[in-house]
Amino acid sequence: MPATARKSPPARAERESSVDEIYERIYVAILEHRLHPGTKLGEERLADIFGVSRARIREVLARLAHEQIVELFPQRGAYVAKPTIEQARDIFEARRLIEPAVLRRLVDTHTPDKVQRLRQHVELEHDARRRNDKRAVIRLSGEFHTLLAELAGNYALSRSMRELCMLTCLTIFLYDAPTSQSCRDDEHQMIIDAVARRDAARAEEIMLEHLDHIEGSLQLDQGNGEADLESIFRD
Template structure:
């Protein structure tokens, strides 16, 4: 006769081992979360260092050195570098290693051509789906940029200026546009360093404010025109030559 008290007593030992306990599942989930958090943190720190011009185009990103700095394995660093390479922020050179991307003149032109096609579409979609919350986020971000300019914090100005365009794409609600805009923004930051475009003229203080004003008034035509003029100013401020100095990776990522 079946006795429910004996249920599971006759299970094979191997089957019992294949059934993870609740604490075991939680521990595995925590490990995955920690791994993902570490990966994302390292990615963001390298990404921001590039945006803030602390890592210049052509800088070598030595796996062993980065592993020491972030206290992780070289395999973890390799994963992060592969992700950055997928986004064209880093170049992986066989037998030589990883380097911060160094866009050519032709690539620079391609980036601006892409931005002139994408950003008007971003603005149209953002205006069509505009909410008070979205407008507030844009305004708050612009306030941070204005504050950074007043403090003459050039690194923050460069980072926040690039992030403004990524934020607009994110708020527009199209994930594909947001991914593309993030990549194009960081490539533009690299080009500003590479071709010695002065921040004061490449990203003028009032242009983002004017774009936000047009968005707030739902004036898509004006917003698009202002954005295209903004991109013209950035591109026209770039020179055809630039140089990258050797850098101390540990100094850049010092906590």
């Protein structure tokens, strides 16, 4: 009995680590547009790909569903979320309310280290664009906004922004917004400059214009919902 007790914590840690790893890989695949809106996420196929039980896959899918990244349908299974036009508008309305609050808090808690982290991130965006690495551009563009919320130091805002940025990413793919126009790194740089000057009003103004540009780039389009899960997750 004592030996069993000693083995339990590592086993639990291994399970949690595995769930976190699978969650992150699916999350990044969606963020990088390798998994498309409407793609079916078959439990059995994913369990085979990741070498885990279907129960563990269900745990991952439930977590993604809680964050509205995945939709679960009785008798049909799990699918990558496919936001409607109305939902897309709701996403941008929420971002217009939340992101100015993020910037105000970030300006209030301004430090040189925070500004440096933002500048380093934008340099990664510049580099990805120079290399024409579209997947990295998509991922880094979304992560810029979640980084703003993280540095602002409010967990609730940070979690909300992570979910909203993922839903925005799905919307951009679904409605065929050009990556180069949808989230421009020059506007990211302008936001950082305003934060560095502690000019909250200007930072908010640029952010709202930035969100207008993203939403304005959307075009109605239909995805086919098909994807080869094995080719996505097996290198």
